Amino acid sequence: MFDSLSGKLQNTFRNLRGLGKISETNVSDALRDVRMALLEADVNFKVARDFIERVKAKSIGAEVVQSIQPGQQIVKIIHDELVELLGSTNAALNLVANPSCILMVGLHGSGKTTSSGKLARLIQKQGRQPLLVAADVYRPAAMDQLETLGKQLDLPTFVKRGEKDVLRIAREALDFAKANNRNTIIFDTAGRLQIDEPLVQELVRLRDLVKPQEVLLVLDAATGQEAVNVATHFDQALSITGSILTKLDGDARGGAALSMKAVTGKPIKFAGVGEKLDEFEPFHPERMATRILGMGDVVSLVEKAAEAVDVEDAKRLEEKMRKGEFTLEDFLEQLRQMKKLGPLESIVKMLPGGSEALQGQDLSKQEKEFKHMEAMICGMTPKERKSPQILNAKRRIRIAKGSGVSVTELNTMLNKFAQMQQMMKKMGKFQKMMARMGGGMPGMLRQK
């Protein structure tokens, strides 16, 4: 519904274009849309209200009135304001002391154990010697999980099965770290409700014992209005130093990030963006702001493409295209790479305004066609793929039968491919020509 906030705001302001003036009421109208967008993105309603007030103060001014596209202008103000709120100058970990301790805390299932593993990997890359400590004494097999992650990362894990006393585990872990020269100790604690006083007190005691440099709150990006309570309680009890936002590879808008930052003022330090241990990155306020506002996520799209497409392969393909040596084999490869990006629908949705463009469109048809193309090419012998001109009637019938299409469909595909090949050849020549011209021009100018 609010997939394109900027589009919506553009509409609100369309009628005002000629007036050249925006009154306070007009801005309020627009900001109501913004408020809805924020609430739909799970930003806490109090945080949203404060935020709107701030934007309102900034919007009613010459800046907006004089701009040609007031809608765009307001979106920019909102976006910048969001970035400022989300952003932080001090997002790096404070790991100067030896040893340094990091406490991972949060609700059940927010991703503490996985994030511990990811963090350990990152810290090791920075040249420190991390030790993972399994301090979750409640969830079955939580210790096994951390130990497995440790093994995958080739890092030591301190595990004491059967021990129910977190403080004893911590003391022994500290000794272990000293004996084994580990200078960064990550405590993976059990998930707990922020209102479960006995369990929160257990964390307080653990904190007082190990005196951590960092207490990181791990928060699921899909958390709802509750994020404010969770963040406030954990911060009050433990004075957290920052947070980690997890499961950002999903499509949650992540308003919880804003709520949390607004009520605690503590920086969001990292983002979990996948199930694998290297899918962990510093937090980008810029991207988060775009995401909360639902303005399309071109950066993610580019990243997704980069992930699916091997750079070397891409270069090779490009070269082939330029030289006009693009074969059916290469075409198949391309089709498959596109498939790796996921369904077309989700790709288009990432583009600004994509969701609107999609309305009433059936992309699954297009997708089916790709599938058929793939099947047809797969039904050919390697020789046929390299030189399709050898495809006589008999071969064509065989391929059509093998891939479950009619010969006509196969012919259409082959014709399309031939056209494509022609185009590429032309493009290649054109590019070469342009390059020559581009190279010549400055020289000519200099001669003058």
Add this chain to the structure above:
Amino acid sequence: MGLFAKFKAGLARTHDRLTHEIKRIVTRSPKLTAESLEELEAALIAADLGMAVTQQILDAVKRAYESQGTTGHEVFAIARTEVEKNLSSNRAALVQVASGPCVVSIVGVNGTGKTTTSAKLAHLVQSRGQTALLAACDTFRAAAIEQLKLWGARLKVEVIAGAYGADPAAVAHDAVTAAQARKANYLFIDTAGRLHTKHNLMQELHKLHRVIGRQLPGAPHEVLLVLDGSTGMNALNQAREFNKAVPLTGLIVTKLDGTSKGGMVVAIQKELGLPIKFIGLGEQPDDLQPFDAKQFAHALFEVQPA
């Protein structure tokens, strides 16, 4: 503790807050003003009911006030009726199958509590004097299999498992065979957590269901989506996408023992019409309670005797 008592105790915190909020709004300013409406709106949004449902309740309150005038407690009644209207009224229990094992697939995004819920369901079936089997089909997450095995040992329920990295569909296949051989009444399949946006992983789930469906016609008889009670509006996306990939038969909302409201299920029911079958209220095996729409709405909006 009786069922109802337990249910209410679990929701008490949620309920206290909401009741308190509404009561405060109502007693201080019984007249329907823009301000009091705004406060009511805030309380409803805070319960993660979502904008659409909140608007629906607000409209209902406005309409009611126009026709009935102002009496303090009306707000609760109106809100309750509205929530109830959105939640299906029929009490949803686990499906029963005449012969052979009833296969229940437990699906959801990461960290919602699928493994714990699977174990709790097995416990529930056992406590009814029926037999259950657990299938550890999360072959991806570290120690997921151990986690389910520990639950199995605790509850004395057999767990069918494969190796890490194995095809979950193969494990499910073995589990169905085992369930048939042992004449178990129920087989609970604990699948790996997956974000609904991951196309490949959703396909994997689809395949798992296809495989067991071929082996045992009608299976899986139940596909239950586990939702974290603290999730916001993204829960709707989750339900939508999972339902698209593997048609769901119901929902389970977990972690409702905190202050989380789980209000997003109202929006989900409204759109997809999926019954909420159980709610999770804690970490113990019997902390899984059948969902009752009337009780849920009642517990949320009931006026507590002071």
